[in-house]
Amino acid sequence: MNATLNRVKTSWTFVMAFMLMAFMASCGGNSDDAGNANMISGGSSKTWKADKELTASGDKDKLTREEKQETMQFYSDGRFAMGGGGSLETGTWTYDQAGRRLSLTFEGSDVSQNFTVEKLTDKEMHLVGGDGSKMELKAD
Known part of the structure; x- marks a missing residue:
């Protein structure tokens, strides 16, 4: 049971880290922004x-x-x-x-x-x- 819980926590941490990186990449501050x-x-x-x-x-x-x-x-x-x-x-x-x-x-x-x-x-x-x-x- 602990092994399964640890895998879920690790997977959850990975998913959250990935979502945070994707969000930061899509936000402003990108120097190659196309502007308007x-x-x-x-x-x-x-x-x-x-x-x-x-x-x-x-x-x-x-x-x-x-x-x-x-x-x-x-x-x-x-x-x-x-x-x-x-x-x-x-x-x-x-x-x-x-x-x-x-x-x-x-x-x-x-x-x-x-x-x-x-x-x-x-x-x-x-x-x-x-x-x-x-x-x-x-x-x-």
């Missing part, structure tokens, strides 16, 4: 700046002074404006949270630029281009 569209645009708009670029092979791609000055502003109504150094480009954006895909369509063009969202928080956004290059952005 509101994290991109904020309540009405949010401005982002490039912080770091990596080539497709993972090598650091030094940002030029001009690139460091460029900003991307996302509006909650699905519009965006990107500019710096006297140039301004506008268009629309969509975010597919389940697919982790950010799409930008520039005004006057039917072609979209699509990025995989590797990380999205209120302060950081890591994008991967179709060629494998990466850009890390910080919210202003």
Whole structure:
């Protein structure tokens, strides 16, 4: 009888430990969280700046002074404006949270630029281009 009770206690402890680990893994705080569209645009708009670029092979791609000055502003109504150094480009954006895909369509063009969202928080956004290059952005 004691042996059976010990096996039940051991099994119960294992099940509880497994459930606790599964619960912790599903909770927030996961650094590769897909975030949501509101994290991109904020309540009405949010401005982002490039912080770091990596080539497709993972090598650091030094940002030029001009690139460091460029900003991307996302509006909650699905519009965006990107500019710096006297140039301004506008268009629309969509975010597919389940697919982790950010799409930008520039005004006057039917072609979209699509990025995989590797990380999205209120302060950081890591994008991967179709060629494998990466850009890390910080919210202003």
